[in-house]
Amino acid sequence: MAEPSITIVAANEANWDDLQAILTGTAGRCQCTRQRLGDRAWYALPVEQRAAVLREAVGCDEPVDRDPSRTAGLVAFVDGEPAAWAAVDARTAFRRLRGSPVPWAGRLESKDDPTVWAIACLVVRRGFRGRGLTYALVAAAVDHARERGARAIEGYPMLTGGAEITWDELSVGPVGPFVAAGFAEVTHPTTRRLVMRRELG
Numbered sequence: 001m002a003e004p005s006i007t008i009v010a011a012n013e014a015n016w017d018d019l020q021a022i023l024t025g026t027a028g029r030c031q032c033t034r035q036r037l038g039d040r041a042w043y044a045l046p047v048e049q050r051a052a053v054l055r056e057a058v059g060c061d062e063p064v065d066r067d068p069s070r071t072a073g074l075v076a077f078v079d080g081e082p083a084a085w086a087a088v089d090a091r092t093a094f095r096r097l098r099g100s101p102v103p104w105a106g107r108l109e110s111k112d113d114p115t116v117w118a119i120a121c122l123v124v125r126r127g128f129r130g131r132g133l134t135y136a137l138v139a140a141a142v143d144h145a146r147e148r149g150a151r152a153i154e155g156y157p158m159l160t161g162g163a164e165i166t167w168d169e170l171s172v173g174p175v176g177p178f179v180a181a182g183f184a185e186v187t188h189p190t191t192r193r194l195v196m197r198r199e200l201g
Contacts, residue, residue: 038095
């Protein structure tokens, strides 16, 4: 049996329907905007407006004269089928990260540095889970950020201890894909959460 073909593209090279096929259930209600907007603004918006925020950020189906370097994530396809999504952008784009104590515990780094990027969310569509797509997405996110001038990229993954975790909790990703992509632990701010980082200089 042939190995599946995995293709990962910047989100503005995918179409909106492909992205929406991935963002179903809880992810569909979130529209991957909670990290971007922050809790207060996110709770105030209905799903349709959250989707509008995401669509503007990713640039799916935008005219070709839109700056191709500006898009807020990556879309993975397996044998041509939309399968997974990663929210990847300058860390300053994610208001919830800025306001959370988790990324900043024990750190004096400026929150306003646009050259540090972040992987804020990872979503794998039901039916495509367990195939290592988060490994491919995190690795692709490193290249995506570097190509857009990032000097470092961070993630905030969860230690699962081998247990099965619901998507709501694991939207930050497990630790394994970050280790495999060359990220190193910066801090361990809670029992199950790490701040991990890769310098790109």
